[in-house]
Amino acid sequence: MTRIEWQWRERGSGGAPYRQRVSVSEAPPPNTEFLTLIEHELNCTACNLRTDGAFCPRAAELVREERESRR
């Protein structure tokens, strides 16, 4: 079964990571940090106003935490 979800991508040359919609056939179960991040995305005005895939400082922090949690 294929579904659409957001994934975080690294930008080259030290740029901020950005989100991208991708279709996945089998995704690992989302962890708490990832769900926190998604919840922030849904509720954050600053993030929702942005259309370039960037996000607010709080979201950047959540992305970092989410990445750490997967190590």
Ligand SMILES: [Zn+2]
């Ligand atoms: Zn935000």
